[in-house]
Amino acid sequence: MTEKQTILVVDDEPSICWALEKMLTREGHNVVTASSAEEGLQLAKKHQPAMVVLDVRLPQEDGITALPKFLAATNNAPVVIITAFGDLETAVAAVKKGATDYLTKPFKLEDALRTCRLTLQKSSQRAVPKATQPMAADNSVLVGASPAMQQVFRQIALVADSDLSVLITGETGTGKELVAAAIHRHSQRSKAPYIPIAPVALNLDLIESELFGHVKGAFTGASEDRPGLFERAEGGTILLDEIGDLPLGTQVKLLRVLEQGQYSRVGDATPRTANVRVLAATNCNLHDAVTSGEFREDLFHRLTGVQIHLPPLRERTEDIGPLCQHFLTAMNYGDTTIDESVFAELKTRPWHGNIRELKNAVGHAAVVARGRRLTIDDFPVAKPSRDAVPVSSTHSLESAIATWAETKVAEDPSAVTIHSDFLAAVEPSLLRVVLRHTGGNRARAAEMLGIHRGTLRDRLRAYKIDDEN
Numbered sequence: 001m002t003e004k005q006t007i008l009v010v011d012d013e014p015s016i017c018w019a020l021e022k023m024l025t026r027e028g029h030n031v032v033t034a035s036s037a038e039e040g041l042q043l044a045k046k047h048q049p050a051m052v053v054l055d056v057r058l059p060q061e062d063g064i065t066a067l068p069k070f071l072a073a074t075n076n077a078p079v080v081i082i083t084a085f086g087d088l089e090t091a092v093a094a095v096k097k098g099a100t101d102y103l104t105k106p107f108k109l110e111d112a113l114r115t116c117r118l119t120l121q122k123s124s125q126r127a128v129p130k131a132t133q134p135m136a137a138d139n140s141v142l143v144g145a146s147p148a149m150q151q152v153f154r155q156i157a158l159v160a161d162s163d164l165s166v167l168i169t170g171e172t173g174t175g176k177e178l179v180a181a182a183i184h185r186h187s188q189r190s191k192a193p194y195i196p197i198a199p200v201a202l203n204l205d206l207i208e209s210e211l212f213g214h215v216k217g218a219f220t221g222a223s224e225d226r227p228g229l230f231e232r233a234e235g236g237t238i239l240l241d242e243i244g245d246l247p248l249g250t251q252v253k254l255l256r257v258l259e260q261g262q263y264s265r266v267g268d269a270t271p272r273t274a275n276v277r278v279l280a281a282t283n284c285n286l287h288d289a290v291t292s293g294e295f296r297e298d299l300f301h302r303l304t305g306v307q308i309h310l311p312p313l314r315e316r317t318e319d320i321g322p323l324c325q326h327f328l329t330a331m332n333y334g335d336t337t338i339d340e341s342v343f344a345e346l347k348t349r350p351w352h353g354n355i356r357e358l359k360n361a362v363g364h365a366a367v368v369a370r371g372r373r374l375t376i377d378d379f380p381v382a383k384p385s386r387d388a389v390p391v392s393s394t395h396s397l398e399s400a401i402a403t404w405a406e407t408k409v410a411e412d413p414s415a416v417t418i419h420s421d422f423l424a425a426v427e428p429s430l431l432r433v434v435l436r437h438t439g440g441n442r443a444r445a446a447e448m449l450g451i452h453r454g455t456l457r458d459r460l461r462a463y464k465i466d467d468e469n
């Protein structure tokens with residue numbers, strides 16, 4: 001049975017006050033309601049509520065501005081902010097000003113109830129809120145109008161200021177790196193370095209030296225002491241992108257950093273202290289990697305404590321409109337308008353490359369339209385679904401190759417480079433298509449092609465398509 005508490009609800013929408021009052025009274029609480037910050041503050045002083053539920057948009061003084069006054073009036077009772085402006089900045093501002101949690105309108109009553117219960121539960125352990133800090137200028141905006149993105153904003157706001165490791169999951173191109181950067185930017189480490197690292201981009205033989213540094217003579221070629229990325233990120237944040245690619249041996253060392261805050265340079269047993277927050281991202285199912293023995297279970301549990309999941313774009317199609325507008329503005333096509341029918345069509349597409357693919361498609365459309373209103377014909381054709389196989393493509397491919405080979409042999413009967421010439425003729429398109437299909441994700445492209453990532457990297461370099469993606 002819940003202990004009876006007084007809860008103050010401040011919202012100028014009578015229907016919200018009514019619904020919350022009914023829900024919380026049913027929980028056994030005493031609820032008082034107000035429709036403005038001023039009225040709410042009077043009730044707060046009078047009733048000393050155990051929790052305040054405070055709307056952001058209020059007549060006269062808004063909820064975020066009034067928040068510190070509610071904290072002062074209630075001796076730091078927890079405040080749950082309600083807002084219809086679902087952007088990351090509002091969420092962060094609310095949490096920085098001392099809000100305990102955050103609800104975005106429209107919300108489900110069961111979600112509101114869960115949040116209120118949790119907040120009341122935690123209120124006894126609640127720390128005094130930190131002083132307000134000015135927010136850093138934000139150049140890499142995270143756009144999202146969907147409930148899923150609102151939940152992501154809320155999670156970012158709640159974890160940003162802590163030192164917790166966060167695992168960010170989602171398909172390629174869903175914005176994992178952008179989320180990691182936002183966590184850093186809104187944390188107290190924002191003035192210190194933020195270093196995103198993709199283990200797959202590091203030399204596998206030297207990965208530990210890259211991460212933790214080495215001392216002179218540690219291995220052939222180690223001609224001097226060198227700090228690693230953890231040392232360079234001191235005081236800041238490291239994002240380990242595609243954490244699933246980290247070799248098992250290095251996983252042990254990472255676990256040591258996470259658990260004891262310690263590491264050693266390669267070739268030196270002296271432990272060093274790391275003051276670095278570790279964020280990790282993955283687009284594969286780490287649980288499967290644990291089952292297959294490729295990922296350490298202890299590290300998995302250590303990382304999955306706080307998880308932010310970014311759903312694929314096809315599951316949050318409400319974001320397509322705001323994202324298109326955002327990309328047009330960012331690309332200096334802010335005046336370009338989009339036909340409504342375009343959104344209906346874009347919403348039916350699979351977007352396997354997610355937001356990265358949408359961004360490229362919008363860029364393509366804007367260039368083609370040259371300032372006029374965008375229609376669906378300006379966009380690149382929809383990429384076929386993953387299972388689609390073009391009819392008789394194999395047959396026409398075979399005859400094209402046969403014709404090519406016949407011509408080559410006729411041209412130079414003693415040719416010794418025919419095989420490499422053939423590969424050079426066909427492989428670049430294959431690599432480009434597969435890379436486009438994976439939204440530029442090389443690890444997945446290599447997997448699809450059935451070749452090693454290092455081999456893919458070398459071939460991209462050889463065909464000079466290294467920097468196209």
Ligand SMILES: Nc1ncnc2c1ncn2[C@@H]1O[C@H](COP(=O)(O)OP(=O)(O)OP(=O)(O)O)[C@@H](O)[C@H]1O
Nearest residue numbers: 141142143172173174175176177178283355356441
């Ligand atoms: N919510 C968003 N708002 C605006 N831009 C976004 C959003 N999400 C992603 N983007 C843009 O889409 C592109 C891909 O995002 P990002 O690199 O963060 O994805 P990712 O999930 O880390 O991809 P990968 O797994 O392939 O590394 C970037 O250009 C990024 O700026």
